[in-house]
Amino acid sequence: MLWFRKGLDQPVRTLTPKTSSTLHGLSPGRPAPTPSRDAAPEDVCPTHALKEHDGVMDVDYTQCIQCRLCRQQSLKNKMNWEEGFHWAQMTSTSLPDAFHHSVHVRVVDAGDCGACLNELHQLASPVYSLHRLGIAFTPAPREADVLVVTGPVTVSMKETLEEAFQSMPTPKRVMAVGTCALSGGIFSSSFAVAGPVDRVIPVDIAIPGCPPPPLALLDGFRLIMGARPENPLDGRVRK
Amino acid sequence: MTGFLLFLSLSLAACVLAFVVPGHWTTRVSSVMGSFAAAALVYSGIVSFFFHSWSLNLWNLQGWGLLEVGEPRLPAFFVVVTGLVFLPVSWFSPEYLKRLQPRYDLRYFVLIYHALMMAIALTFLARDVITFLLAWEIMSVASYLAVNFEHLQESHTQAGYTMLGASEAGFLLTLGAWLPLIAVSHSIDFSAIQAASARHHFPLSLGWAVMLCSFFGFGVKAGLFPSMSWLPRAHPAAPANFSAILSGVILNLGIYGIIEINGVLWPIHNPSEGLLIVVIGSVTALIGILYASTENHLKRMLAHSSIENMGLITIALGATFTFRAAHLPELAWIAGIAALYQILNHSLYKSLLFLGAGAIDAGTGDLEMDRLGGLARRMPWTSAAMLAGVMAISALPPFNGFISEWLIIQSLLRSVVLKPTIDQVIFAFSGVIVALTAGLAATAFIKLYGMIFLGPGRSAASENAHEAGYGPRWAMGSLALLCLILGVTPTYVVTGLSPLAAQLAGGGVLGGLIPPFFSPRHLPRSLGQTFGPLGAEVGHHLLPGPGLVFLYQSPGPSPNVVFASSPSYLAVAMGIFLALSYLALRIVKKHQRVVRHEPWQGGVRQLPADAHYTATGFSNPIVVIFQAILRPYRPVEHEQFLASHFHSAVQREVRESYVVDRLVFYPAATVVQSIAGVLARIHHGKINVYIAYALITLLAVISLSLWVFP
Amino acid sequence: MTEKTLEHILEQHEEMAVTVEPNWIRIAAPASRLPELASQLAPEWAFAGIVPENDPKTQSLRLLYVFYARNGPWVGIEVRNHDQSIPTISNILFAADWQEREMEDLFDVQFEGHPQLGDFVLHDSHWPEGTAPMKRHSWEIRQKTTESRNLSTPRIVEASGSFVMPIGPIFSGTQEAIQFGLETVGEEIVFAHIRPFYKYRAVEKLLEGQTPSVALLIAERIDGLTAFSHSLAMAQAFETLAGAPVPPRVRLLRVFWAEIERIRSHMQVLAGILESTGLSVPANLIQALEEDLLQLSGALTGHRYLFGLVRPGGLSRDWSDTEIENIVDRLGTILEPSQRILDALTFDNSFLDRLEAVGTLSLESASTHCLVGPVARASGINRDLRVWQPYQAYDQITFDVPVQAEGDGYARFRQLCQEIVQSYRIVQQIPPLLPAALSQTEDFGITQAGTALGYAESPAGAVICCVSANSRGMVERCRVITPGLVNWHAFPQSVRHFAFQDFPIILATFGLSVADLDR
Structure with a gap:
C-alpha cells in the first residue's frame, strides 16, 4: 500500500509517440544502403552483411550486428546511418486475425547473450508498458500465441525450442528477435550453433538488430497484431 | 429370530464345509456361505429394527441368572452395519486370498472369518453381562488371529500381540463398569440393569466411575485417545479384507459398548460427562487426521483416518449425552442421528477404501504412496470405486459422509443453547476441530487419490499393475453405490434412524429435522410459503415419506430457521449441471480439432518418474504447520562427500514417534x-x-x- | 607479505623452472607436484582458473593454473599434459571443479581423482563423450544425431518420498535458459543441481583465428549486459601483446564507461531482486531508471549496451569535455531518485523478511568457491581487481570497496546499492582528470607471437582473459574466465535448506548471467 502511493507520486514515465520523438538513445540506428562510391568496402564487415548491388552498397540486415566498423574513423568512406525502428519484417504470407486485440507471448532464449532478452524485459517497464497495448508475457508456451526466440539456436537448445513450438496451441506465430536469431550473426560459424531459428521452426516475423531496441520489438508486436502505426507506441491505431 | 438362526447355521456350516470340500473350492464356498450369512444378518437386523425384536433364553446359570440373546433396536442397528460390511467382504475375499494360498492354509482363514462373524454378532446380541463378556473374549481372540493371519511376517505378529494386549487391558477396564452395574441391580441381565438405573438415584461418583471405566475401556477397542496406538499398527498388518472388518465392524464394537452402557443401561445424567466425551473425541479426531494426512502407507493412512472417524462419532455421541443430560432432547436427537449416521457411513466407506487398498496391493504388490502412481489408467474400476470412497470420506456431496459431518457440525454449533459458558466454549472448540478435521481429511484423501491414481507410475510395480477381478469389483462397486445412495436419500435414512436416536436422546421427533413437505397439511404455513416455491416439494407425487429437506427451527415463540439443506435436491442439481456442461462442451467442441500434446515440462521432453510430486512432498506443508503436535518429526541429515567437497549423498531420515x-x-x-x-x-x-x-x-x-x- | 610467501614457496621447489615476466611469474611444475603447490598458494592467492595453451616449443597442449593476489604478481603454474592424467586440485580448491570438468569435455584432459567428469559443457545427448572440440584446430566436430532429451540431473538425496523439482531450461518470464533440479521432500530444497551450457556457443573456439578487432566484437557478446568489461579485459590482453601504450585519456574514459556499465548492470540486478520479492512498484521505478541509463548510453555511444565501444588500443569515439560533464550531471539526476527508492526499501519489513538470512553463503563457502564480484564481497571477501591489480586508470582514482559480512540476500542487496554509490563517485572524479590531448592509436597491430593476460572487474566480478596470438596478430587460443563460471558454481550451495518460494529470490540476489557462464 505504501509503495502503491509512492508509485502514484512518481511522474508518468510511459513514452508516447510525441515524447519518444524528442529522445535520443531509444534506437542505436543501423547502416543504410549507400551509393558504392561513398560506401565502405565489403570486407570491412565482420559478418559479411555488406553486398554491392547495382552501384549501391546494400546492407543485409539479417547479418548486420551494428558493430559500426563500417563507420570507423580510419575509413575513407563510411556507410550512411539511419535512425528509426521500423525494423520488423514479415516473412510469412499471412497473420491470423485472432491476434488483433491481444497477444500472449512466450520468450525462448536459444543462446542469447542477454541483450535481446533485456530489451524484451525492458518492454515491461513503465517506459514502454507493453501491457497497455494488449501484449503480455506468459510463463509457458501452452498459453502463448507468439513465440519470441532470441539468440542463435544452439545445438543443445534446438530440441527444447522445437518442444516449445509444438506445445503451443494454434494459431501460433514465431517472432525471431535479433540478428543472431535471423542468421546466427557473429556466432553463425560456431560448431555449437545449430543455425538460425528458421532452420528449426518456421519464422513469421523477423526483427533484426543487435539487439533490436524496445521500439523495434514493439513494432514487431504491432505488425503481428495487424496494425503498424507510424510510431509503435501509438495505442489507438486499430485496423 | 429366523434370520439370526439362519445366520448361525450358515456360518457353522461354512466352518464345517471348509474342511470338507477340496482345497481349491474352500474360499469360493466360504464366499458363498459368508455372503448368505451376512445377508441373513442384515435381514435379521432390519426385521428387528423396524418391526419386532426378539429374545432367546440360552441357559440358566445357577446363582447368576439367565443367559440370553436378543435384538432390540440398538444391537439391531449395529448388526445391520456388520452384515453390510461382511457381505461385500465375502465377495472380495476369494480372489484376494489367492496370493496367500502358497504359504498359508486358507481353511483356517475360513474358520477365523466365520468365527469372527459369529462372535461379533453374539457380542451385539448378548443381553446379559456374562454372554457379552464371553462373546467379547471370543471376538478378541478371533480378531487377534485375523490380524496375525500372515504370521510368517514378524512385524505382523508383533502388531497382533499389541492389539490383543490393548484389547485385554480395555476388557479389564470395562469390568470396572460392569461390576458396579451388577452390584447395584443385583442382576446380570441388561433389562434388569436398565430398570434399576431408571428406578434409583445413585451418587454422582458412581456415575462418573461407570462412565469413565466404560468409556475408556471400550475406547480402547474404538481407538479413542489415549489408547489408539495399537490401531495404526494392527490394521495394516491384517490382510485387506480383515482390515475392512477391523475398521468397519470391530471399531463399532467399542462404540456400541459405550452407547449401550452410557446411553441405554446407565444413561448419563451429568452434562460434564458428555463434555469429557466431546473433548476426548475432538482430541482423537485431530490426532487421527493429522497422522492420516502425513502418513504415506496406504493402509496405515486409512487406519489413522479410522481413528479420526471414531473421534467424530465420539464427538457426536458426547453431544448427544450432553444435550440429553441438559434436557434438550430435540438437539440430543439430532446429535444422535449424526452419530448413528456417521457410524453407518464410516463402516461403508472405510471398508470400501480398505478393499480398494487390498485390490491395489494385489495389483501392484505395493502400498507405499510414494511408489505408486497412474493407477487410474491400469485399474479403472478400482479407481472409480476408490474415487467414490474418497469423496465420501472427504465429506463431499453427493456422498454420504457430507450429511453426517454436516449434522455433527450443526449440532455442535447449537452450543449457544447450553447454559454454562464453559460448555459453550468446549462445543465451539469441538466444532472448530471438526471443521479443521474435515479440511485436513480432504487434503489427506486428495493426496491418496492423486498420488495413487493420477500422474505417472513411479515404480515398475505401478506401471505393471493389473485390475482386480469381478468379485472385488462387485464388492467395491456395491459399497460405492451404497455410499451414493445414503448420500442422495438422507431424509429416508434419518427417518429410519429416528426411533433409535430418540431412544438414546430421550425424546425428539422426526418433524424437528425433516418437516413434512410431502404432506403439506401438517406443515406450518410460513414454512410452506417460504420453501415450497424453492422446490422443497418437488417429487412428492413419486416419493413416499416426509420430504427431502433438512430443516431445523429454533424452538420458541417465533421460530427461526437455524439450518436447512437438501442433499437430495443438491445431488439432482449437480447431476443436471454436469450433464448440461457435458452437452455444452460437446456442442462447442464439435467443430474444434483437439490436438493432444505432452504436458509442458519446461522444455524437457520426458521427465523421469522421480521428477514428480510425491505423497511426502504433498503432505510436507502439514508436517511443517503442525510441527508442535508431530514434533519429533525431525529430519536427521547425514552428508557424504567424495574428494572432500563433492556431495555424493545426502541421507535424510525422519524420526517420528506417535504423539x-x-x-x-x-x-x-x-x-x-x-x-x-x-x-x-x-x-x-x-x-x-x-x-x-x-x-x-x-x-x-x-x-x-x-x-x-x- | 605476498611476495615473501611466494619466495618461500619457490625456495621449497628449487628444481622447478621459474620464468619471471613483468607482473607475471610462471612456474613450470611436473603434474605430480601440482596439488602441493596449489595447497601452498591457496591461503593467500585466489584461484582464477585453468588456461589451456600451446607449448611454443612442442606445440602440444599444456595447462596454466592461474592465481592472483592483492598487489602481488600473477602466478601461473604450467603443467604439461603428455596425454596422461593430471591430478585434480578440486579437492583442495573446490573452485577448480567446473574448470576441470570443462577442460575434460573440451580438451579431453583427464583429471585423476575428480569424481564427476563428463557430460558438462557438451551435453552427452548431442556430442559423444571424448569429442574434445578444442583439442584440435579443426571444425569437423562429430555430432550425434539427437536423441530424446531427458532430465538428467543426478539424484543424491536419499530420503523416503524425495523427488526432483525440475526447473527449466525454459522457465519464468524472460529468464535465460538453464536447468535446475531441486531435490526435495516437499517444501525445502534439500539439494540443488545445476545443468548449465544449454546456451553453449563455443565462443573460445570461435575466437581462434580472429583478428583482435573482431575478437572484441565476439567477447562483448559473451554477456551482453556486461559487454564493456568483457571487451575491455580482452582489449588489455591485445594491448599487452602489441606492446602499445594506451593513451591516458582513453584509459580514463574506459574507466568512465566501465563504471556507468556497472551502475546500469547493478540497477538491472536490483530491479530483478525487487521483482522477485513481488514489490512491483519499486521494481518498475528502478527498471525505468535502468532504461534512462540505456538511453544515455545509446545517445552518447551509439549503442545502448556499449557494444563496439572498445577497440584495440582505444575507444571507437571520443567525447568533448562538455559532453562528459553533461553525462555526469545526467547520471546524478538518474541516481538521485534511485537512492531514495533504495533507502526506503531498507525500512520495508515485507521486503527485508524475504531477503534477510535467506540464501546465506558463508565466508568459508565463498572462499572455497573462490567467488568474485559483489557476491563474494557480500560474503566478506574483499576481492576486487580494481584494487588488487589496478588496470587502466584505476590507480589514479580514490574509491572504497564496500564489503558486507552476512553473506545473505540482504547483504548482496546492500552490496549492490553501495557499489552504485562508489561507481558514481569514480565517475565524478574523471572529468577533471581528463587530459585534453587525444587519443586514438590508429595503427594497432600485433607483430610478435605470445601470450598475454587481460582482466577487468566486470559488474559481476573478475573477467580474466588469456590470449595467445601468432605473429600475424591472429588469436591462436583464447580463454575467457568469466564471473558466471565462478559464481554459478556456488549458487546451489546457497539455496540449500531454503523453501521453494525463496529460490527465485536467491537467484535474483546473485544477479548471475547464464550467457556469462555458458559462453
Missing part, C-alpha cells in the same frame, strides 16, 4: 518399569516369605469383600 506414545505410553511405561523395579526387590526367593505374602493377600481379599458386601 500418543510419546506423551502417554512411553512415560507410563517408564513409571511402570521403575515401580516394577522397586517391587522386584521383594522377589528374593525365600519360600517362607512367599507364604507370608500369600497369607497377607488372603487377609486383604477377605477384609475387602467383607467391607464391600457386608
